[in-house]
Amino acid sequence: MESLARALINEGQTTVANALLAHYREIGLTNDELLVYLQFKRFMDQGQQFPDATVIAQSMGTSANTVFQHLHEMLAKKLLTIESITGTDQKIHDRYNFDGLYDKLAVALTKAATATAAAPKVNARQKVFRAIQTEFGRDLSPIEMESISKWFDEDHYDPDVIELALREAVLRQVYNLTYMDRILLNWQKRNLKTAAQVEAERQRSIENRLNSAPKQKRQTTEQARPRIPLFKLGEGPRGNQSSSD
Known part of the structure; x- marks a missing residue:
């Protein structure tokens, strides 16, 4: 167990975004291309910017030509670019850049959020x-x-x-x-x-x-109620006596 633990520690770990695993087909990656990317990421996380396709082919149990074919397809889909950089030794070196893959993943996530x-x-x-x-x-x-x-x-x-x-x-x-x-x-x-x-x-x-x-209602009732005169029956209103008086 101790030797296994040491081997696991020495080999390191490769972290993969769950969003990529959930949406990789939406950005144009096939199952085989995803596996190729993961294999390349494994080496790149260890500092190898231009991993050997032959070594990766051996890990996958396939041929180097098959690996190169998958890389070519990812290049065509703009999921991958190959860049030339100047190393610490002042020499020009090639490296794989999978930023395009994550750019498309970001677009897919935005569309998914908008749709939701x-x-x-x-x-x-x-x-x-x-x-x-x-x-x-x-x-x-x-x-x-x-x-x-x-x-x-x-x-x-x-x-x-x-x-x-x-x-x-x-x-x-x-x-x-x-x-x-x-x-x-x-x-x-x-x-x-x-x-x-x-x-x-x-x-x-x-x-x-x-x-x-x-x-x-109260106003209607008051309007309908008959007026009561303020003088005795048989007499006219005050100040308006009959002419016979």
Whole structure:
């Protein structure tokens, strides 16, 4: 065990980014090319900037020509470049540079992150399309679908707010996008951008109507109540005695 431990320590370790193992096919690497890269990285991590392809071929149990073929394919895909540098001995030396591989990996990761972020938006849009079609009881026309897409892409309405506008239209039995658009525009002018803000404003409106209802009822009752004259029956108002007096 001690000899094995010493061998492991002496051989060192090669660290590989998990992102590369997860996305190597997205950047154009085949299984064989990935293995070739790992073998080259093993030597390069030990300080050999231009490893011997023959030695790597022996480790892989293949021919040097096969290794060179894989390198040529990676060069064509711009995953690898071969550079000439001046060494400490002031001589020109070649070295392998796999920066292109990681540049493409960075692009792949950015696309993956963008797709992940966009997924909820796409799902929300599809949900709105389905909800409107269900409530309208028919398929949407291409023009209607374009109008709804503009609510997302140009007006940037919250999907929940669009669904609230749909609910308002359905409650009033107005099954068209024009009416929904007026509702959304009205809320936008009143700076109601979220479903919570719309619901809060609706609640305030209901409370205001309830609070004003008793006052209006009281005023109506007072108007309907007959006036009681401030003088005795058979007499005219004070200061307006009959001419017989």
